[in-house]
Amino acid sequence: MTNNGFFGPKKTITLKVLRYKPGAIDPPRYDTFRVEANAVTTVLDALEEIKATQDSSLLYRHSCHPASCGTCGMRVNGREQLGCVARLLEQGSDVVVVEPLASAPLIADLVVDMTPFAERFAPAGMRLVRESEFNPEAETPVGVETFTRYEDCIECNICLSACPVANTNPAFIGPAGLAAAYRALVTGERSPAEVFAYVDHDDGVWRCHSAMECSAVCPSNVDPGHKIMALRRELVTYKVKRFFKRG
Ligand code: FES
Numbered sequence: 001m002t003n004n005g006f007f008g009p010k011k012t013i014t015l016k017v018l019r020y021k022p023g024a025i026d027p028p029r030y031d032t033f034r035v036e037a038n039a040v041t042t043v044l045d046a047l048e049e050i051k052a053t054q055d056s057s058l059l060y061r062h063s064c065h066p067a068s069c070g071t072c073g074m075r076v077n078g079r080e081q082l083g084c085v086a087r088l089l090e091q092g093s094d095v096v097v098v099e100p101l102a103s104a105p106l107i108a109d110l111v112v113d114m115t116p117f118a119e120r121f122a123p124a125g126m127r128l129v130r131e132s133e134f135n136p137e138a139e140t141p142v143g144v145e146t147f148t149r150y151e152d153c154i155e156c157n158i159c160l161s162a163c164p165v166a167n168t169n170p171a172f173i174g175p176a177g178l179a180a181a182y183r184a185l186v187t188g189e190r191s192p193a194e195v196f197a198y199v200d201h202d203d204g205v206w207r208c209h210s211a212m213e214c215s216a217v218c219p220s221n222v223d224p225g226h227k228i229m230a231l232r233r234e235l236v237t238y239k240v241k242r243f244f245k246r247g
Contacts (some may be wrong), residue, residue, distance in 0.1 A: 007038040013088050015046055017058065018099045021108050021150040030097070031055070043076050043098060044083035047110075059109035067219055070156030075099040075108050080158040080217040099231040101161035103170075108245040120173050123198055124180035124190075152220040153180065159214035159224050171203040175214035175224035178205055194236055205231050209217075 012034055020028040033054055046060055050059045063069040065084045071084040076098055077091045088096060097135045105113035159175035160166045166174045173181075181199050184190040199205040208228045215225035 007040045009246055010036045010038045010153060012021055013037045014095045016095060016097045019109055020106055039089060041085045041088045042084055042108060043088055044072055046088055047083065055245050059111050068154060070154030073101050073156040073158040080162045082156065082219045096216040101157055103158060103166045114157060117160055121177045121180060124177045124184055154220050158217050158219065162213040164213065165209055165210050172207045173199065173204050178231060179222050179224035179227040182227040186235060192238055196238060199231060200235055207234060230240050
């Protein structure tokens with residue numbers, strides 16, 4: 001440790017970063033870099049420093065920096081995280097392994113193709129670009145103490161990467177799509193018949209093994225795992241009601 005600054009002592013951290021460039025670095029390998037980190041240094045800060053001072057060919061995605069755009073998802077020491085808020089000194093070791101998200105085709109270094117994620121996600125009725133819903137006049141309704149939020153998915157693909165089912169079954173709709181389907185159902189954005197047609201099959205709501213890894217890694221408190229369980233309950237109720245109506 002060196003240099004006691006405003007954000008505490010600095011420590012040298014070794015980053016092992018997965019590198020892949022089709023035709024140039026192929027097959028993938030791990031390159032080793034060293035950076036000085038203090039208590040607020042994030043993994044994205046470290047990657048930006050490496051790119052600026054050690055290897056300008058390093059590729060990764062980012063945009064906003066405060067965990068709202070969802071572009072900087074990556075695996076850090078085996079755990080899906082947003083690089084822009086993952087603190088380097090909180091990763092449990094002085095050697096930090098940085099890898100791209102799983103369950104998405106690798107394009108180069110830490111950059112994955114988000115197209116398959118968007119294709120699974122979009123049919124749930126969640127528009128990929130939403131209009132602002134900020135309402136400056138909004139007040140907490142009298143007697144309401146807590147809210148369940150439905151609008152917070154930042155489409156980062158982290159849940160899909162952490163999901164053990166999605167990693168072995170590319171046809172599985174996945175946590176984000178199923179959570180969006182539940183939202184579309186309870187908000188009335190889509191009819192029950194539309195939502196259940198989308199999720200009621202072997203690669204839909206029944207494929208989830210309830211591992212809850214998606215909820216554990218979601219950086220936006222969407223809690224997809226419990227939304228999937230709630231969607232199952234809604235679907236069973238819908239089917240039972242239809243059965244007795246017919247009878
Ligand atoms: S850079 Fe936007 S979420 Fe990390």
